[in-house]
Amino acid sequence: MTNGRVRIGATVLLICALVGTLAAVVFAAQRYNIVIETEHYNAIKPSTAVKAGDTTASNGKYTEYPLKRPHATSENSGVQGDGGSVYFKVRVPEQGNYTVWVRTWWYDACGNSFFLVVDDKPAQVVGGDGTFKTWKWRKAPQPYALTAGVHSVKIQNREDGARADQFLITNDTRTIPTRAMAETPDYRVTE
Ligand SMILES: [Ca+2]
Known part of the structure; x- marks a missing residue:
């Protein structure tokens, strides 16, 4: 019993x-990892340019703020870059807090950042760290509260010599990217 x-x-x-x-x-x-190749932009504005043939970049291509001679004058002139950028439209499937990561490559301590502009929110500076001449994911300091629907993402020039390969928009705080990720074309808005 x-x-x-x-x-x-x-x-x-x-x-x-x-x-x-x-x-x-x-x-x-639901957790979403939205990955877009920077070379798959909706619009590009010079001097930002696409470069191909880099086997260490995802899809072999990336966008960059080309190195200038003399180097490192843009951020010292008060201009902060030359207005060049890549622009994307991304479909966010569900409302939530999203962190943006950018897979970047820095030339040196004077070529190690981009502006990130999401919708009409204030620009954030991505980068500023001291790891140079290798691809590495860098996180925007602040997450974004995003609604479900289409949002704009702009990676804007700040310091010449900086490159961007992919970006990741994620609502999963456990996602810490370490290498190139598979693109998720379903979230790219191409029209
Ligand atoms: Ca790429």
């Missing part, structure tokens, strides 16, 4: 645990 009660109790606990797990799976917020 006692064994029977224990067995029933264990069975009830197991069922509760299974129902709880199922509910957690069903009701967990």
Whole structure:
């Protein structure tokens, strides 16, 4: 009798645990990792240019603020870049807080940042770190509260010699990109 009660109790606990797990799976917020190649822009404005033939860049291509001679004058003149940019339209499937990462390559300490402009929100500076001449993901300092629907993303020149390969928009705080990611064309708005 006692064994029977224990067995029933264990069975009830197991069922509760299974129902709880199922509910957690069903009701967990959907996680989205939206990845776009920078060379797949909707618009590009000089001096930002596309470069091809880099086997270390995803899809072999990237966009850059070409190196100038003399180097590193744009950010010292108060102009902050030359107005060049790449512009994208991205479909966000669900309302939420999204972090933007950009896979970038820096020339040196005077060529290590971009402006990131999402919709009409204030520009954020991406970069400023000291890892040079290798592709690395850099995160925009602040996440964005985005509605479901189409949003604009602009990567704008700030310091010459800076390159961008891909960007990632994610509502998953556990996503910490370390290498190139597969593009998600479903979220690109091409019209
Ligand atoms: Ca690329």
